[in-house]
Amino acid sequence: MNPENCKVALLYGGTSGERSISIASGEGSKAALIEAGYQVTMIDTAEKAQIMRLFSEEFDVAFLCLHGKMGEDGTVQGLLEYAGIPYTGSGVLSSALSMDKAKAKVMYEAAGLPTPPSIYLERGKSYAIDEIVQKLGVPCVVKPATEGSALGVFIVEREADLKPRIEEAFAIDDHLVVEKYIKGVELTAAVLGNEDVEALPVIEIVPSHEFYDFESKYAPGGSQHICPARLSDGDTARVQQLAIDAHKVLGCRGVSRTDMIRDAEGDIWLLETNTIPGMTSTSLLPDAARAVGLDFPRLCSKLVELALEGRR
Numbered sequence: 001m002n003p004e005n006c007k008v009a010l011l012y013g014g015t016s017g018e019r020s021i022s023i024a025s026g027e028g029s030k031a032a033l034i035e036a037g038y039q040v041t042m043i044d045t046a047e048k049a050q051i052m053r054l055f056s057e058e059f060d061v062a063f064l065c066l067h068g069k070m071g072e073d074g075t076v077q078g079l080l081e082y083a084g085i086p087y088t089g090s091g092v093l094s095s096a097l098s099m100d101k102a103k104a105k106v107m108y109e110a111a112g113l114p115t116p117p118s119i120y121l122e123r124g125k126s127y128a129i130d131e132i133v134q135k136l137g138v139p140c141v142v143k144p145a146t147e148g149s150a151l152g153v154f155i156v157e158r159e160a161d162l163k164p165r166i167e168e169a170f171a172i173d174d175h176l177v178v179e180k181y182i183k184g185v186e187l188t189a190a191v192l193g194n195e196d197v198e199a200l201p202v203i204e205i206v207p208s209h210e211f212y213d214f215e216s217k218y219a220p221g222g223s224q225h226i227c228p229a230r231l232s233d234g235d236t237a238r239v240q241q242l243a244i245d246a247h248k249v250l251g252c253r254g255v256s257r258t259d260m261i262r263d264a265e266g267d268i269w270l271l272e273t274n275t276i277p278g279m280t281s282t283s284l285l286p287d288a289a290r291a292v293g294l295d296f297p298r299l300c301s302k303l304v305e306l307a308l309e310g311r312r
Contacts, residue, residue, distance in 0.1 A: 001060060001308060003037035003301065009059040009085065011076060013044035016068030017151050017172070025065040025279040029300055033063065036297040038304070045076060054083045061307050062087040063300070064276050068147060072276045073099040088307045090275040094251035098275045101177045102145045104250060108270050111249040113242065115270045118179040120145070123170050132178055133159050139181040142166055144173030155181060184263040187229055189243035190277060190288045194253050194306055199240035200288035204229035225284060227291045231262075238268055246273045254306040257285055 010033065012026025013019055026042065033040050041059070043050045045066060054062070062085050066072055074096035080087045090098065097103050108115040117136060121127050132140070142165045144152040152172035154165040162178075169176050186205040191197050204226040231239065243258040250256070250273055257277040262268050277285040279300075289299040 006038050006060045008038045008040045009043050009062045010040050011043050011045055011062055012065040013046050014066045014071045015046050018068035022065055022067045029065050029279045032296040032300040036301045059085050061304055064088050086307045088303045089254045090252045095275050098250050098273045100146050101272055107249050113245055113270055116180040116182050118177050121176040123174040129162050136180045141179045141181050142169050143177045144169050145175035145177050147173050182261050182263050182269050184261045187239055187260045188284050189239050190257040190285050191243050191247040192255055197244055199243050201227050201291040202229040202236055202239045203227045203284055203288055225287050227287055
């Protein structure tokens with residue numbers, strides 16, 4: 001479809017803890033889509049009246065810039081399916097699976113993909129600190145299972161701190177993953193495509209903090225992105241293939257970005273897969289796309305084309 005004739009509903013904002021990042025992604029993508037020639041209507045899904053425009057107005061495609069719950073977890077995808085509007089990124093099931101770190105890890109493990117050992121915790125159900133330590137050791141990582149952008153993620157150095165950190169994380173999410181801590185080089189690889197997929201260049205992340213936390217992700221100067229990553233050709237190919245494998249096993253479409261870590265022994269571990277990667281000025285997906293000659297407007301056009309291709 002010619003961009004000049006394509007009406008895009010750009011969904012952004014929302015109600016999750018990542019609202020501010022979603023707004024930044026939305027504003028950046030709006031400018032890029034307009035530069036590429038699309039007709040863009042901004043819809044903040046935090047407002048019901050705005051959501052109803054999806055049913056009262058005609059749109060050719062929805063461009064999703066929603067991060068976190070009620071946006072990246074299959075909910076909005078289901079709404080768009082009901083409205084009959086093609087949308088960027090993955091479908092209902094794969095969005096839900098990828099958003100839930102515990103379920104994504106089950107899928108990784110079932111496919112034989114390497115991911116750090118972990119224990120799943122649910123609010124209101126008992127857990128034993130000594131059993132967690134026996135299985136995972138310390139340090140270990142406490143993560144909300146269904147939040148993104150490293151919200152509520154803690155590296156726990158001492159056994160005595162584990163229970164307080166778990167309870168602190170339960171204030172953010174009802175479901176947690178406690179994971180073995182893997183020290184190493186943080187990497188990420190994005191994948192574009194539906195049936196035919198390609199991995200973009202691998203990015204090495206050098207955070208200013210102990211790990212790639214919220215501030216490292218979004219604050220100016222919070223991290224350094226090295227693209228292509230300082231890896232051997234063999235390791236680069238392994239990381240890209242793991243990103244493709246994760247994309248496929250979770251049933252992703254359009255785009256995904258999988259975060260990994262390479263330990264001191266050279267082993268590579270899958271941490272999580274994002275189905276709506278950030279689209280801010282400091283985000284990783286636009287960086288990787290630029291490395292293969294896709295500027296921001298062309299990247300956004302590519303995502304629209306994949307959404308329309310998927311619907312056909």
